[in-house]
Amino acid sequence: MPPPLLPSRPPPSPPSLLLLCLLLLSTTTSLSLNQEGLDLIKIKSTLIDPSGILSDWNPADDTPCNWFGVTCSRSTVTSIELPSASLAGPFPIGLCRLPSLSIVSLSDNSLNSTIPATISACRNLTSLDLSANYFDGLLPSTLSDIPNLVYLNLQDNSFSGEIPRSFGLFRRLESLILINNYLNGSFPVILTNVTSLKELSVAYNYFLPAPIPPQLGNLSNIEHLWLSSCSFVGTIPETFSKLQKLSDLELSYNSLAGPFPAVIFQLRKLYQLELYNNSLSGELPKKDWSNLPELRKIDLSVNSFTGTIPVELCKLPLESLCLADNELQGLIPESLARSPNLYDLRLFDNSLTGPLPNDLGSNSSLKTLDVSFNKLFGELPSSLCEKGELFDLVLIGNSFSGELPVSLGECKSLGRVRLSSNKLSGEVPGVIWGLPHVYLLDLADNLFSGNLSSAISGGVNLSSIIVSGNTFSGGIPDEIGSLSNLVEFIAGDNKLTGGIPESFFKLNHLGTLDLSGNDFSGQIPTQIGSLKQLNELNLANNRFTGEIPDEIGDLPVLNYLDLSGNSFNGNIPSGLDNLMLNSLNLSNNHLSGPIPSAYAKDVYRDSFLGNPDLCGGFTHRCPQTDQSKTNHNLWLLRLIFVFSGIVLVIGVSWFIFKYRSINNTKNESPISISKWRSFHKLGFNEFEIIHRLNENNVIGSGASGKVYKAILSNGEAVAVKKLWERSIKTNTITDSAQKDEFESEVETLGKIRHKNIVRLWCCCKSGNSRFLVYEYMPNGSLGDLLHSSKGGLLEWPMRFKIVLDAAEGLSYLHHDCVPPIVHRDVKSNNILLDEEYGARIADFGVAKFIELGNKGSESMSVVAGSRGYIAPEYAYTLRVTEKSDIYSFGVVILELVTGRKPIDQAFGERDLATWVHTTVNQKGYDHVIDPELEYESKDQICRVLDIGLLCISQLPMNRPSMRTVVNLLQEAAADGKLKATMNKDVKSSPYYEEDSSDQASLV
Known part of the structure; x- marks a missing residue:
């Protein structure tokens, strides 16, 4: 039957025809993209792409094969690789619609939530890399259903729970990488069924303490076995002898004990052996090392090995040998220097004797040599930098003697030179002073003589020059003023002469200047006031004369001033009243007149001894004058x-x-206050604050701005932080975003009401300047009080009160603020003390608000924090978490217990956290507790120290939450037994279940 006739229509008018053509053209263009491209466009819509890396994913293209990160074969997508692309959002499950997709790499992004079980629909995947994201929850058991999966990398996420038993069913898997998650339960023995594995890396998870499973010997194809920090005890089982393809064995940070495992010598393919940070002991085997002909890297540091370094071991063509922090004795074998590959040699903290091997460095490109804190002696070999690649030369605390080899002056690669506390002598070759890449030059406590060379101008990267405790003579070369990066210059106890060169006052970053114990003379130049970053000035025991310049009072962050043992005369300058000094020593000079009332305190009692013409203060009365002087004074x-x-x-x-x-x-004020916001009922206004900000009232300066002390008309003191001004030329969008962030932070901080957090009274803006007004804390910071001459005032009950107060403040930030706040710069200098030494957390200049959707973490562009306090994973991943604060707080606890600074030359290359951990393990508590603390409190001190050790655990998952820390400290305060066993992991604590929802995720 023919179709019915349709009624005829008139042809469209020309404008309608044109519109129809355009519509058809548009439809054709939108439909030209194939189905895989359409699927990828849908995936793009589910992701947040702040960097615009997917901007070239254009729906107008025919196929996605030329898009960024997309690889095709025969016009079919086979690979999606977008590492480090700043992408955020859930896992793009739509990828599984691509039928030929075999490789997915989305590592180092901000993808979050869980991985859906439907990922098994990606049937053709051979490689899946989702490392360094924010994924959490359980591992999907369906991953093993992907039949051809060869490579699976999920490290650096927040997966928790046990590894699924189904993971034992992988058919072709060769690499399984689950490092640094929150996996727990028993070690997954089921993985030993996957005999195709070549790489098994499950380090840094939380498995229950247990011996190494002997079933690991079934992995006959395994080449890389990384099982660091898996809570293993005992020793390496004999079944490892079957791992004949094993080249990399890493078992560091476990609790392995006993002698060196003999089964190691049966692993003939072994290339790298990492057993550091265990409890192995006894002598290292003298023989059988030749059974390991391919061994190139070995690290047995931080154990308790004794005896000598095996000669047979040193005959291997080693690349890296690390035996530090043991109890080794005897000589360093000469055969070690013959290795053609040796670039890293670290033997510090042992009891080795004798000289360095004569040919060390002549046969290999040595890059790192650290033999500090041994009993080595003799001259330094001239061949150390023969290959021109030596960067780290660290020989602290030995008895090396003789002159420095001239060849070191030709070593342009050197970056760190630490030769202190030896018996080296003679003149330092001029070329050494001017090495272009050296940033730390430490020659202290030797027998060096001669002049400080003018060639120092070539050391453009020098930030620290430490030459104290020698017999250097002559003046300081003017060329030192060209070292724009110089932060500390320590030249005490030498025979230097002359005056302070004017070029010194060009050093805008100089923080420490120590010229004590020399023969300097003349006056202190008034330009001293230009060193605005100067924190410590020590000119003691020289021949300086004249009056103390009032300009010293212009140094805004000066904390330590020692001018004792000179010939200064006149009055104590009034400018010193502007300073907030923790340590002052003007003794043994010729000063006269009254002692300023600001320093008439017990803590400064010994600061003015040996100045008989001083009066007032500790002398009680100024001397009587004769009648003529009295009459003169009356007229005056x-x-x-x-x-x-x-x-x-x-x-x-x-x-x-x-x-x-x-x-x-x-309304037309020249100060032009654009915004004023108060968070409390105030008795002052913005104009009163601004008019009191002058350089004479600066009490601190840091990366975020200056801090002023302002005395208001009502007699109240406040602390005003003036944030560094933003450039008016900044990009409009970026600047707007920054301003919004500032407003958000101020709004949240303004709502904080907690007795252990410094109160924010108000904030205001003036032009590009921004001001935060805080309550003023009269007793300064914990760091200043603890590490200055006033440290002896801090008895244990006061220290305990401070640490508990600070813990409660941090706990409030982490658990009671919405959203939670991560401080990011917890340190003793940011814990301020009120009139009664109550502690309050301060300085939120780098604090971050962690959105709940981010699981307690956020990526940062740079590391914030202070040296010695920064958590190891934060410095590595740049990812913020409450656990980073907890690590820093643990260091504060160690400071309070030990009385030591977080960084101290006595620790060598270690910091306080490492020193305490190692010393307690090897020697016990008595060797770290501050001797100033009373013995009666030892039990409580040890309990608090154990809490600190928990907080500095290498694994973030093993650190307690701040709420748990508060509970444990309160338990210690009650003078009862701790319910948690302090030397075990925090997850055995009775508070763990209570706080399980508060555990921050490491990502």
Whole structure:
């Protein structure tokens, strides 16, 4: 049957025809992209792409094969690789619609939530890399259903729970990488069924303490076995002898004990052996090392090995040998120097004797040599940098003697030179002073002589010069002023002469200047006030004369001032009243006049000894004058009264004029306060604050701005932080985003009401400047009080009160703020003390708000924090988490218990956390507790120390939450037994279940 006839229509008008053509063209363009491209466009819509890396995913293209990160074969997508692309959002499950997709790499992004079980629909995947993201929850048991999966990398996420039993069913898997998650339960023995595995890396998870499973010997194809920090005890089982393809064995940070495992010598393919940070002991085997002909890297550091370094071991063509922190004795074998591959040799913290091998460095490109804190002696070999690649030369605390080899001056690769505490002598070759890449030059406590060379101008990267405790003579070369990066210059206890060169005052970053114990003379130049970053000035025991310049009072962050043992005369300058000094010593000079009232305190009692003409203060009364002087003083007083009256009249008139002027032109103030916001009922206004900000009132300066002390008209003191000004030329969008972030932070901080957090009174803006007004804390910071001459005032009950107060403040930030706040710069200098030494957390200049959707973490562009306090995973991953704060707080606890700074030369290359951990393990508590603390409190001190050790655990998952820390400290305060066994992991604590929802995720 023919189709019915349709009624005829008139042809469209020309405008309608044109519109129809355009519509058809548009439809054709949108439909030209194939199905795989359409699927990828849908995936793009589910992701957040702040960097615009997917901007070339254009729906107008025919196929996605030329898009960024997309690889095709025969016009079919086979690979999606977008590492480090800043992408956020859930796992793009739509990828499984691509039928030929075999490789997915989305590592180092911000993908979050869980991985859905439907990932098994990606049937053709051979490689899946989702490392360094924010994934959490359980591992999908369906992953093993992907039949051809060869490579699976899920490290650096927040997966928890046990590894699924189904993971034992992988058919072709060769690499399984689950490092640094929150996996727990028993070690997954089921994985030993996957005999195709070549790489098994499950390090840094939380498995129950247990011996190494002997079933691992079934992995006959295994080449890389990384099982660090898996809570293993005992020793390596004999079944490992079957792992004949094993080249890399890493078992560091476990609790392996007993002698060196003999089964190691049966692993003939072994290339790298890492057993550091265990409890192995006994002598290292003298023989059988030749059974390991391919061994190139070995690290047995931080154990308790004794005896000598095996000669047979040193005959291997080693690349890296690390035996530090043991109890080794004897000589360093000469055969070690013959290795053609040796670039890394670290033997520090042993009891080795004798000289360095004569040919060390002549046969290999040595890059790192650290033999500090041994009993080595003899001259330094001239061949150390023969290959021109030596970067780290660290020989602290030995008895090396003789002159420095001239060849070191030709070693342009050197970056760190630490030769202190030896018996080296002679003149330092001029070329050594000017090495272009050296940033730390430490020659202290030797027998060096001669001059500081003018060639030092070539050391453009020098930030630390430490030459104290030698016999250097002559003056300081003017060329030192060209070292724009110099932070510390320590040259005490030498025979240096002359004056302080004017070029010194060009060093804008100089923080420490120590010229004590020399023969300097002349006056202190008034330009001293230009060193705005100077924190420590020590000119003691020289021949300086004249008056102490008032400009020293212009140094805003000066904390330590020692001018004792000189010939200064005149009055103590009034400018010193501007400083907040923790340590002051003006003793043994020729000073006269009154002692300033600001320093008439017990803590400064010994600061003025040996100045018989000083009066007032600790001398109680100024000496009596004769009658003529008395009459003269009476006339002088009369003149002063008359002059003061005139000044008073003028001052009152000026004040009335200014007051009326301000009232009449308040809306047109030259200061132009654009925004003023208060968070409490205040008795002052913004103009009173701003007018009191001058350089004489600066009490601190840091990366985020300056801090002023302002005394208001009502007598109240406040602390005002003036944030560094933003450039008015910044990009409009970026600047707007930054301003929004500032507003958000201020709003949240303004709502904080907690007794252990410094109160934010108000904030205001003036032009590009921003001001935060905080309550003023009269007793300064914990760091200043603990590490200055006032440290002895801190008895244990006060220290305990401070640490508990600070813990409660941090616990509030982590658990009671919405969203939670991560401080990011917890340190003793940011814990301030009120009149009664109550502790309050301060300085939120780098604090971050962690959105709940981010599982308690956020990526940062740079590391914030202070050296010695930064958690190891934060410095590596740049990812913020409450656990980072907890690590830093643990260091604060160690400071309180030990009385030591977080970084101290006595620790060598270690920090306080490493030193305490190692010393407690090897020698016990008594070797770290501050000797100033009373013995009666030892039990409680040890309990608190154990809490600190928990907080500095290498694995973030093993650190307690701040709520748990508070509970444990309160338990210790009750003088009862801790319910948690402190030397075990926090997850055995009775508080763990209570706080399980608060555990921050490491990502």
